[in-house]
Amino acid sequence: MADSSDQQAQLSEAKDTNTREPRGTDDTTTTTAVLTPPQVPVSTHCPLLELPPELRNSIWEYAVTEQAKLPLDGGIPELPLLLACKQIREEAWPIFYLQNKFTVRDTDYNSDIYTHTTKRSRELKRRYKIRFQYKTIGTRMPNWPNLMTRLHRYHEGLVSHHFIKPSRVPKSESVTNGLLGVMFKTVENSKSRSWAQVEMLLEEYHRVLVRIDARWE
Numbered sequence: 001m002a003d004s005s006d007q008q009a010q011l012s013e014a015k016d017t018n019t020r021e022p023r024g025t026d027d028t029t030t031t032t033a034v035l036t037p038p039q040v041p042v043s044t045h046c047p048l049l050e051l052p053p054e055l056r057n058s059i060w061e062y063a064v065t066e067q068a069k070l071p072l073d074g075g076i077p078e079l080p081l082l083l084a085c086k087q088i089r090e091e092a093w094p095i096f097y098l099q100n101k102f103t104v105r106d107t108d109y110n111s112d113i114y115t116h117t118t119k120r121s122r123e124l125k126r127r128y129k130i131r132f133q134y135k136t137i138g139t140r141m142p143n144w145p146n147l148m149t150r151l152h153r154y155h156e157g158l159v160s161h162h163f164i165k166p167s168r169v170p171k172s173e174s175v176t177n178g179l180l181g182v183m184f185k186t187v188e189n190s191k192s193r194s195w196a197q198v199e200m201l202l203e204e205y206h207r208v209l210v211r212i213d214a215r216w217e
Helices: 002-019 053-064 086-099 112-128 144-156 171-188 195-212
Strands: 102-105 135-137
Touching: 053 086, 086 112, 102 112, 112 144, 144 171, 144 195, 171 195
Parallel strands: 102 135
Antiparallel strands: none
């Protein structure tokens, strides 16, 4: 019986210990103030754009004019200045295309770059009444699939120029160049026809090209 009384006393003491609040605790909560820095308004004021138009144009001309010719092989170049803001782009864009000289490397009659130059040329003519001029360079090797793609794009209006021969063409290619010019003229006069019909007409020229140079096969 004594053991039972001792066990009950120990259990009672343990309960008192568990329910007793720990010393040194404080129920109060400390609040720390968070200071927010004042908002500084962002200024959109640009003194450069407040200069007279004539002076701004002189600055744009100095900034966008390159001494060397700009190759268009990798696409139409975009200077960082032309991406600064809408007003600068509108004012400097035509100066960039009027003051610089561009070159296009025409390789194996590939017309991919001409789809870009045609689009840009039309945009410049529509918005600024200026012509986008460039010089064609390079050496062409006979490539009938590339030539047909180029003629097809010309038929669809994706490229807007005639056959342009490179600056340096061997005299031995004069007959071929003349025939290619006739092919582009044929496509121009047949734009009301379907491409399938035009393609049949061009196949006749293909046979002549192969006779001149077997690499056109």
